[in-house]
Amino acid sequence: MMKSMLALTVLLALVLAAGVASAQNAAPWDGFYLGGSLGDESTKVCSTSTLNGANIDPTTATFSGCSSGGFVGGLQFGDNIQIKRLVFGIGADLVFSEAKNENSTMNFAGPAPPAGTYSLSGKFSPKDFAILGGRIGYGGNLLFPYVRAGFVLAGSQSSNLSYAPSGTTAPIASFAGGKNFNSTGWAAGAGLEIGLNGAWSISAEYLHMNLGKGSDSVTTCSGAASACAPFAGVTLDTTHNTFTANVIRVGVNYWFSYWDKP
Numbered sequence: 001m002m003k004s005m006l007a008l009t010v011l012l013a014l015v016l017a018a019g020v021a022s023a024q025n026a027a028p029w030d031g032f033y034l035g036g037s038l039g040d041e042s043t044k045v046c047s048t049s050t051l052n053g054a055n056i057d058p059t060t061a062t063f064s065g066c067s068s069g070g071f072v073g074g075l076q077f078g079d080n081i082q083i084k085r086l087v088f089g090i091g092a093d094l095v096f097s098e099a100k101n102e103n104s105t106m107n108f109a110g111p112a113p114p115a116g117t118y119s120l121s122g123k124f125s126p127k128d129f130a131i132l133g134g135r136i137g138y139g140g141n142l143l144f145p146y147v148r149a150g151f152v153l154a155g156s157q158s159s160n161l162s163y164a165p166s167g168t169t170a171p172i173a174s175f176a177g178g179k180n181f182n183s184t185g186w187a188a189g190a191g192l193e194i195g196l197n198g199a200w201s202i203s204a205e206y207l208h209m210n211l212g213k214g215s216d217s218v219t220t221c222s223g224a225a226s227a228c229a230p231f232a233g234v235t236l237d238t239t240h241n242t243f244t245a246n247v248i249r250v251g252v253n254y255w256f257s258y259w260d261k262p
Contacts, residue, residue: 029139029193030082031257033091036075037203039249041097043069045124046241047159047214049177053234055112063104063161067124070098072247087139087146092132095247099125114230115166122159124180125245126211129154131187144193144201149186152209156183161236163227172227175236178217181243185211189247199255207247214240 051061078091104120133150159177164170191205216239221228 029087029144030080032079033253033255034077035253037249037251038073041069041072041247043067043125043245045243049238063120065102072097082139087137089135096128099127117164120161123157126154142195147190149188152185152187173223176219177238178215180214182212201253203251209245211243213242
């Protein structure tokens with residue numbers, strides 16, 4: 001919430017600054033643009049994994065992890081066509097996130113599950129993703145409010161539970177936890193672009209992103225036969241909730257043909 005408020009404060013400052021600027025002419029909001037952006041991503045996604053087997057108390061052998069998002073930055077480019085005051089555009093965003101590995105660690109004394117350290121890890125938010133889609137808006141002389149929607153392409157991330165016997169640090173066995181979110185989804189939102197003197201503009205945008213529900217899984221031990229022998233009859237049952245994110249960001253764009261039109 002604090003990061004979102006900071007982004008909104010920056011947006012208001014940019015709007016006030018743009019209020020004293022004016023476009024060189026009333027050229028339409030069409031043509032090719034290229035720019036960059038910075039902002040905040042607030043996510044809501046969690047994963048829960050439970051070891052199940054004979055003599056294992058699942059209430060004490062449950063691992064969970066969640067992601068709360070973080071700062072995002074990236075590049076955007078696209079092309080607009082204006083018909084009177086109606087603007088149609090198509091573009092792409094390449095977004096890079098500070099998403100980190102989330103870890104949950106437990107130590108067991110045995111006998112069930114076998115004594116040692118169990119660590120669940122994985123990225124519950126995409127490290128980077130692309131948004132491909134269109135936008136439509138009102139092309140004013142200085143302001144361009146718009147709505148947009150498109151497809152999201154993200155690298156899929158899986159969770160993993162590793163096991164290291166007591167007195168050691170190197171894992172010798174593991175359980176796959178399934179995909180934390182889908183590699184495709186959708187995004188929709190709205191924004192406002194403000195023309196500055198010269199070939200530059202500033203923008204502020206809100207996007208809601210959805211990558212759907214990750215793949216639930218029931219897996220057995222992976223590793224050498226001797227390492228997995230104590231886990232005979234033991235499974236890791238993993239459930240994922242739906243990945244959603246709210247992104248607020250501000251950007252700067254360079255227009256290659258906008259401001260120099262008569």
